[in-house]
Amino acid sequence: xxxxxxxxxxxxxxxxxxxxxxxxxxxxxxxxxxxxxxxxxxxxxxxxxxxxxxxxxxxxxxxxxxxxxxxxxxxxxxxxxxxxxxxxxxxxxxxxxxxxxxxxxxxxxxxxxxxxxxxxxxxxxxxxxxxxxxxxxxxxxxxxxxxxxxxxxxxxxxxxxxxxxx
Amino acid sequence: xxxxxxxxxxxxxxxxxxxxxxxxxxxxxxxxxxxxxxxxxxxxxxxxxxxxxxxxxxxxxxxxxxxxxxxxxxxxxxxxxxxxxxxxxxxxxxxxxxxxxxxxxxxxxxxxxxxxxxxxxxxxxxxxxxxxxxxxxxxxxxxxxxxxxxxxxxxxxxxxxxxxxxxxxxxxxxxxxxxxxxxxxxxxxxxxxxxxxxxxxxxxxxxxxxxxxxxxxxxxxxxxxxxxxxxxxxxxxxxxxxxxxxxxxxxxxxxxxxxxxxxxxxxxxxxxxxxxxxxxxxxxxxxxxxxxxxxxxxxxxxxxxxxxxxxxxxxxxxxxxxxxxxxxxxxxxxxxxxxxxxxxxxxxxxxxxxxxxxxxxxxxxxxxxxxxxxxxxxxxxxxxxxxxxxxxxxxxxxxxxxxxxxxxxxxxxxxxxxxxxxxxxxxxxxxxxxxxxxxxxxxxxxxxxxxxxxxxxxxxxxxxxxxxxxxxxxxxxxxxxxxxxxxxxxxxxxxxx
Numbered sequence: 001x002x003x004x005x006x007x008x009x010x011x012x013x014x015x016x017x018x019x020x021x022x023x024x025x026x027x028x029x030x031x032x033x034x035x036x037x038x039x040x041x042x043x044x045x046x047x048x049x050x051x052x053x054x055x056x057x058x059x060x061x062x063x064x065x066x067x068x069x070x071x072x073x074x075x076x077x078x079x080x081x082x083x084x085x086x087x088x089x090x091x092x093x094x095x096x097x098x099x100x101x102x103x104x105x106x107x108x109x110x111x112x113x114x115x116x117x118x119x120x121x122x123x124x125x126x127x128x129x130x131x132x133x134x135x136x137x138x139x140x141x142x143x144x145x146x147x148x149x150x151x152x153x154x155x156x157x158x159x160x161x162x163x164x165x166x
Numbered sequence: 167x168x169x170x171x172x173x174x175x176x177x178x179x180x181x182x183x184x185x186x187x188x189x190x191x192x193x194x195x196x197x198x199x200x201x202x203x204x205x206x207x208x209x210x211x212x213x214x215x216x217x218x219x220x221x222x223x224x225x226x227x228x229x230x231x232x233x234x235x236x237x238x239x240x241x242x243x244x245x246x247x248x249x250x251x252x253x254x255x256x257x258x259x260x261x262x263x264x265x266x267x268x269x270x271x272x273x274x275x276x277x278x279x280x281x282x283x284x285x286x287x288x289x290x291x292x293x294x295x296x297x298x299x300x301x302x303x304x305x306x307x308x309x310x311x312x313x314x315x316x317x318x319x320x321x322x323x324x325x326x327x328x329x330x331x332x333x334x335x336x337x338x339x340x341x342x343x344x345x346x347x348x349x350x351x352x353x354x355x356x357x358x359x360x361x362x363x364x365x366x367x368x369x370x371x372x373x374x375x376x377x378x379x380x381x382x383x384x385x386x387x388x389x390x391x392x393x394x395x396x397x398x399x400x401x402x403x404x405x406x407x408x409x410x411x412x413x414x415x416x417x418x419x420x421x422x423x424x425x426x427x428x429x430x431x432x433x434x435x436x437x438x439x440x441x442x443x444x445x446x447x448x449x450x451x452x453x454x455x456x457x458x459x460x461x462x463x464x465x466x467x468x469x470x471x472x473x474x475x476x477x478x479x480x481x482x483x484x485x486x487x488x489x490x491x492x493x494x495x496x497x498x499x500x501x502x503x504x505x506x507x508x509x510x511x512x513x514x515x516x517x518x519x520x521x522x523x524x525x526x527x528x529x530x531x532x533x534x535x536x537x538x539x540x541x542x543x544x545x546x547x548x549x550x551x552x553x554x555x556x557x558x559x560x561x562x563x564x565x566x567x568x569x570x571x572x573x574x575x576x577x578x579x580x581x582x583x584x585x586x587x588x589x590x591x592x593x594x595x596x597x598x599x600x601x602x603x604x605x606x607x608x609x610x611x612x613x614x615x616x617x618x619x620x621x622x623x624x625x626x627x628x629x630x631x632x633x634x635x636x637x638x639x640x641x642x643x644x645x646x647x648x649x650x651x652x653x654x655x656x657x658x659x660x661x662x663x
Contacts, residue, residue: 009641009648011608012660082658089658098609102625103654106604130604131480133631134623137605 011099014082014089021121022079022141026072028117034064081139083150085157088128088137100137105161106130110154112147126151184243188309190284195235195307196228198280203227244306246320251291253304263304269293271455271481273318273436274488275448277311282446287314291321292481322436322452339430339438342506343492343499349424350417352472352494356464359416360408366415424493429503437477437507439490449488451479457602457628458583459491459504461515461595468593473500477507478598478629489629504597514583514597519576525617526637527572534568535561567591577635577646584624584650586635596633600650602626608643622647 041057074094082089088102111127118124124147129136142150242255251270253263272292281287288307309317353359393400425443432438436450458478467473475492482488492503505513538561545554571590578585584603587595607623614620614637622635622643635643648655 008662009644009659010662011644011658014658084657086657087654093609096609096611097615098607099658100605100607101655101658102605130625131627132604132625134607134625 011091014080014091016081018076018079018081018139018141019123019143019146020076021123021143023072023076025117025121025123025141026075027068030064030068030071034060034068038064079141081142083154088139088154090137090139092138092140102128102130102137104154104157107154107158107161110151110158112144112151114144124148126154128154182245182247184245185309187239187242187244187306188286188313189239190286190310191308192232192235192239194280194284194286195238196231197283198278199231200228201280246317251304251321253306265291265293265304267321270321271452272479272488273321273450274482275314275318275450276445277308277447278445281308282444285311287311289314289317318448318450319434322432322450323434339432341428341430342437343427343429343503345425345427345441346495349493349495350420352467352470352496353416353420354413355466355470355472356416356420356494357412357466358419359412359414362419363411363415420493427493429491429507431506441490441493447488449482449490451477451482455480455628456507456599457626458596458598459507459513459515460597460629461497461500461504463497463593463595465591465593467494468497471497473497475500475503476629478596478602478626478633480628508583508597510582514580514585515595517578517580517585519578519585519587520642522572522575522577522637523617523619523639525619525639526575527569529613529617529619529637530568530572530575531565534564534571538564575636577638579646579650584633584646586624586633588634588636596629598624598626598633602628603651606647606651606655607632608647610640620644624650 038057038060041053041060045053045057071094075092078091078094078097080091086104088100088104088107090100092098092100107128108131109127109129111129112124113127114124122144123141124144126139126142126147127136128139139147139150237257238255241257241260242253244251244253246252246267248267250267251265253261255261255263270291270293274290274292275287276290277287286308287310288305289309291304291306293304306317308314395403422443424441426446427439427441430438430440431453432450435453437453437456438448438450440446440448456477456479460476460478461473462476463473472494473492473496474490474494476489477491479489491507492500501513501516504515505511508514538557542554542557542561545557567590571588574587574589574593576585576587579600580597582600583597584600585595585597587593603624603626605625607625608620609623610620617637618640619637620640620643622638623632624635624647625632635646638646644655644659648659
């Protein structure tokens with residue numbers, strides 16, 4: 001390490017934030033997930049309401065509300081991305097966070113993908129795959145236009161790089 | 167057919183015409199499948215009282231297998247051109263596979279018992295392409311053993327002019343390691359015997375019940391007799407029997423799997439592992455595709471100073487331990503083989519490792535001790551007293567395991583390799599070629615953040631695809647990653663205030 005002291009080394013945040021609309025997207029995801037848990041419980045309550053069931057339903061409701069309120073905003077503050085001529089760099093997560101770095105010279109494919117909710121909000125996910133079986137580098141929650149532009153850019157630089165990326 | 171070239175018998179001319187699989191497969195495939203179905207037929211015919219439907223079903227199954235084999239043989243063709251290997255197969259669903267030859271990483275020859283009786287081998291060509299999970303590369307099942315050997319050399323010899331000269335040399339190769347009878351003493355430490363004995367017992371018991379054979383009754387009587395004996399004797403006899411069965415079983419499994427083991431470096435720069443008593447396998451890995459070596463030491467094997475080794479490489483199927491480099495053997499042998507295979511004077515796996523911070527020990531201890539404590543508390547509520555007492559008595563052992571897990575943690579960097587070690591019940595030491603690293607992941611859970619730790623993951627095209635340096639101090643881990651692959655991480659690092 002040339003002159004850089006180990007004690008104080010850390011990863012800096014990637015340069016760009018994701019779209020603010022991602023908060024809405026994550027909120028919707030959370031709502032759907034908790035609804036799947038809660039609705040059957042409520043239906044069951046209509047037929048027979050033991051104290052245990054009521055307690056479980058109330059706990060689900062409280063946890064669900066807290067998660068739906070906190071998680072999307074926390075995530076929005078964490079999620080960031082950056083693409084340099086040499087590498088793609090992302091940070092994602094909330095309680096557990098993960099930085100991912102993929103060198104452009106090792107990129108195999110670049111795709112954009114939009115689920116139904118993302119289409120509704122005009123968002124896209126950019127998926128950058130390498131030859132590793134450990135999964136791709138994902139940039140979630142970009143404005144669709146930005147995502148397409150980024151994917152094109154990465155595809156062009158990747159094609160200009162020789163080798164088979166393994 | 168190829169044009170006959172009388173001279174140069176060793177020269178591997180690319181095959182351009184379409185070839186069929188060996189015609190002997192018409193016999194071998196049904197034979198192999200029927201061997202697996204023998205219990206079924208015994209069940210249907212011998213045991214039954216000769217009802218017509220049982221005979222009809224058996225005949226139908228056999229006919230279907232033979233017909234299927236015939237169709238497969240008729241519809242399957244392959245050819246090897248200068249650029250690629252092509253395989254056409256299937257009657258209703260036509261499948262056309264083409265693998266570019268410069269993408270071929272490994273060639274795996276497998277000969278089951280049926281194949282060997284007729285001098286045949288199945289070839290699997292591995293490419294390291296992971297686009298289609300479940301696709302297990304390109305398989306030719308089967309061709310004659312001579313043809314298989316010819317194809318192996320041909321496929322692993324890239325179409326460069328220089329290498330054909332090498333291929334023309336004698337094909338003996340240098341021997342790096344071979345079967346040693348003394349290795350058998352590591353067999354009982356693998357527990358494979360217990361597993362095999364358990365599976366066999368389950369199979370026999372199940373089968374016996376199917377056949378209404380009175381195996382269980384005499385055994386129940388024996389159990390009653392045993393129960394009448396003093397407890398100490400019962401335990402001793404039981405332990406003795408289990409130990410004996412496990413030892414014999416594991417030795418048997420070891421011999422069947424690994425007999426005739428030979429590790430060689432071939433003149434065409436491939437590393438080749440040959441092994442097997444009944445089913446023989448020969449796995450060849452192009453050396454330039456070898457990304458490292460992994461040393462595996464399960465707890466018992468480690469106690470006996472043994473280890474087995476795996477290759478870290480692209481293009482090997484997941485099935486049947488095709489990445490095996492060395493069967494359970496002395497750990498010194500494992501280090502020696504690693505050094506030989508990686509062409510290093512001293513095995514990277516012997517590099518002194520950097521310990522991880524004490525916070526990592528705390529995490530190991532919490533993870534080891536808290537679950538049994540919680541379980542004990544829950545059992546104290548619901549279950550009889552002795553259950554939570556037993557669980558509580560296990561806590562010290564859990565703590566020992568946690569301590570050992572911490573002692574296993576370590577990482578190091580050599581000139582060419584990144585070394586990471588983790589695990590207690592199965593301790594794995596990986597030496598990963600630094601040039602084989604194709605990305606980094608740095609993950610930090612909520613609790614890791616409070617402890618100032620991160621898990622650094624090197625992603626690679628080979629082996630498991632990702633190798634972890636678990637619970638390392640944040641700054642140390644980042645410095646390690648930065649040094650291992652120069653210039654990749656550097657633009658994203660900063661100094662904390």
